[in-house]
Structures are given as structure tokens and as C-alpha cells.
Amino acid sequence: MGVALASAARVAPLVRHAPTIATYCSHSSLQIFHGAKQEGFRTLGICGGRPPRYYEAFPLARPDAFLAIPRLALLPRYAARLNREHAVLVPHGSFVEYLGPEKFAALPVPVFGNRKVLAWESDREKEREWLESAGVRMPKRYESIDDIDGPAIVKYYGAKGGKGFILAKDRRTLEGFRPTGPYVIQQYVLGTRYYIHFFYSPLSRDGYRVGNGSLELLGMDRRDEANIDELYKLGSQEELLAAGIRPTFVVTGNVPVVLRESLLPQVFDIGARIVERSIELFGGMVGPFCVEGIVTEELKFYVFEISTRIVAGTNVFPSGSSYADLVAPHLSMGRRMALEIARARHEGRLREVLS
Numbered sequence: 507m508g509v510a511l512a513s514a515a516r517v518a519p520l521v522r523h524a525p526t527i528a529t530y531c532s533h534s535s536l537q538i539f540h541g542a543k544q545e546g547f548r549t550l551g552i553c554g555g556r557p558p559r560y561y562e563a564f565p566l567a568r569p570d571a572f573l574a575i576p577r578l579a580l581l582p583r584y585a586a587r588l589n590r591e592h593a594v595l596v597p598h599g600s601f602v603e604y605l606g607p608e609k610f611a612a613l614p615v616p617v618f619g620n621r622k623v624l625a626w627e628s629d630r631e632k633e634r635e636w637l638e639s640a641g642v643r644m645p646k647r648y649e650s651i652d653d654i655d656g657p658a659i660v661k662y663y664g665a666k667g668g669k670g671f672i673l674a675k676d677r678r679t680l681e682g683f684r685p686t687g688p689y690v691i692q693q694y695v696l697g698t699r700y701y702i703h704f705f706y707s708p709l710s711r712d713g714y715r716v717g718n719g720s721l722e723l724l725g726m727d728r729r730d731e732a733n734i735d736e737l738y739k740l741g742s743q744e745e746l747l748a749a750g751i752r753p754t755f756v757v758t759g760n761v762p763v764v765l766r767e768s769l770l771p772q773v774f775d776i777g778a779r780i781v782e783r784s785i786e787l788f789g790g791m792v793g794p795f796c797v798e799g800i801v802t803e804e805l806k807f808y809v810f811e812i813s814t815r816i817v818a819g820t821n822v823f824p825s826g827s828s829y830a831d832l833v834a835p836h837l838s839m840g841r842r843m844a845l846e847i848a849r850a851r852h853e854g855r856l857r858e859v860l861s
């Protein structure tokens with residue numbers, strides 16, 4: 507038996523009754539329900555207000571039932587109902603963000619993956635501590651403007667969609683900078699962005715072994731970000747700033763990408779280090795996570811962020827990707843999670859994948 511994340515009492519009902527896969531109707535929910543249905547699970551869509559109408563257009567991804575509540579913030583009041591339905595909650599970015607990481611972590615309902623990871627992901631300081639101590643290359647952090655020795659990016663804490671991020675070609679650009687709140691200054695890494703979709707299975711004994719389990723690479727995407735992606739068409743940074751136009755990084759969609767094959771050893775090494783350190787720090791990260799980084803012209807991979815749950819970029823692969831196709835046919839991240847829950851239940855190891 508590997509690391510037990512959930513108490514025996516929490517998983518006991520799911521040993522007797524087949525779990526219902528439940529998530530909040532947004533983000534990657536279509537894919538999560540689609541994958542769960544493929545593996546024969548009952549599915550439950552949680553929504554604030556009426557179920558979104560677009561579900562009617564996707565019969566293969568429409569959940570079997572909805573739990574429509576006035577507002578998502580009220581979800582803790584519905585914990586008993588979710589447990590009666592034998593729900594296993596699948597976290598995704600919007601679910602955790604809209605409910606709040608602390609409230610999500612405190613829900614007395616089984617969650618897929620290790621809920622302790624949320625505290626490490628949602629705090630940029632703790633995230634850096636985790637990644638740096640794992641030996642992962644990250645953009646330099648400048649303690650003060652005087653330390654800047656190249657292009658830099660100023661990030662205000664909690665700046666949604668990078669609104670209010672400031673890009674600077676060099677130290678001089680930031681002379682006279684008057685902060686309007688808490689912020690960090692980072693090296694602005696010049697290169698191309700990749701968002702790598704990993705899955706860590708503590709149950710698997712095959713494939714690329716990490717910890718007591720194995721690490722799978724199921725896909726990669728790049729995020730479309732407004733307005734930065736198209737900003738260059740309008741003029742130089744100086745001209746734009748003079749006109750009061752600032753860059754933002756609001757994610758509006760995703761596109762599939764592949765990486766040079768010669769970079770795969772580097773990204774597997776990064777994924778493995780992050781998982782191994784997570785086991786030491788908080789009992790391990792289970793299931794999907796995304797390494798978000800930039801490859802420079804020297805072919806060095808810098809990680810600027812990780813997401814420790816399914817990311818919306820996996821939505822471009824509902825039935826396989828350039829990488830998942832080499833693992834198993836028709837494998838989406840949603841289906842991969844369902845397969846892990848089914849296997850854990852079959853092998854009597856639900857405590858290792860639920861928390």
C-alpha cells in the first residue's frame with residue numbers, strides 16, 4: 507500500500523457503492539463527464555443557478571443529473587447530499603477558484619487527488635519553495651529594481667489574467683515605478699510557451715517510474731492570451747503605453763502543440779522532480795497537473811507556474827493527443843482520471859487516490 511491520503515471512513519461508502527463523478531459545470535467539465543461516462547460512471551453536474559444550456563448540445567458529455575444550487579459558494583451546505591449520491595469531486599481551475607481553495611479543501615466530501623496540494627499551488631511563495639527545492643529551473647526573482655539585469659515582468663499578487671502586469675525591456679524602463687500593491691519582479695524569459703499535461707498515477711507499476719508509481723505525458727497546449735498575442739500589430743510598447751494601452755494575459759482559448767522530441771528528457775525530468783518533492787512535502791500529488799513554461803533559444807525549459815489539477819488546455823484532446831495516443835487509444839485526461847478511480851476501487855486502494 508502506498509501513501510494513504512483519505513481516511514478509511516471517507517472512502518468506505520465508495521467501496522460498497524459505485525462512485526458518482528461530480529464537478530462544477532465549467533472549465534473542463536464537458537471532458538470530465540465525457541471521460542467518466544466512457545468508463546461507466548454516473549455523473550453529476552454542480553451549477554450555480556440553472557444548468558448551462560450548452561450541455562444540451564453535447565449528449566456524450568451531458569451529466570446524468572444536476573445539482574443546481576443558488577450559488578457555488580453555498581456548496582458546503584450540500585455536502586450531505588453529495589455524500590448520499592456517493593460523489594467524488596473532481597477539482598478544476600474554476601471550481602477551486604470560485605469556491606476558494608480553503609473552502610474547497612475543507613469540504614467533507616471525497617475529492618480526486620490530494621487536496622493538500624491546493625495550499626501549495628494557490629500561494630506563489632509556497633509554489634516557488636516547492637519547485638525550487640525540487641531543483642526545477644525558474645525565472646529569476648529580483649528583490650529590487652536595482653538587481654534587474656535584463657527584461658523583466660512585474661506581477662501584482664492576485665492580478666487576474668495578468669491584468670496590471672508590467673513588461674520592462676530593462677531596468678531603466680522601471681525607473682520611477684510606483685507600485686500600487688504587493689508585487690514580485692521576475693526575469694522575463696524570452697522564448698516559446700508550452701503547457702505540459704502530466705498525469706501521475708501512484709497505482710501504476712508500468713511506464714516511466716516515479717516514486718512508487720508512474721508519470722504519463724498526455725498532451726501539450728499553448729494558451730491564447732488577449733490582448734498580448736495581437737498587441738504587436740498596433741505599434742511599439744512605448745507608443746501603446748503613451749496611448750494608455752497596457753498588455754494583459756487573459757486566457758481566451760487553447761491550441762494544441764508538440765515539443766521537439768529532444769526536449770522530452772528535460773520535461774520528464776522536471777515532471778518527475780515535481781512529483782518526488784510533492785511526496786516529501788505533503789504526501790504526493792495524484793492525477794493531473796500542468797507544468798507551464800518557456801523554452802529559450804538555448805533550449806532551456808523555465809517553469810513559471812504549475813497547476814496541480816486538470817487544466818482547460820486538455821480540452822483540445824477529448825479523444826487522444828500526439829502523446830496520449832502513444833499511451834492508450836482515445837485517452838483524454840477526463841477518461842484517465844475515471845480509469846484511475848475505477849482501478850483504485852477494483853484494487854481496494856481508493857485511499858491512495860482520493861482525499
Ligand code: AMP
Binds near residue numbers: 659667694755800811
Ligand atoms: P501567470 O499569471 O504567472 O500564469 O502568467 C500569465 C502569463 O504571463 C503567462 O501565460 C505568460 O504568457 C506570461 N509570463 C508569466 N511569467 C513570465 C515570465 N517569467 N517570462 C515570460 N512570460 C511570463
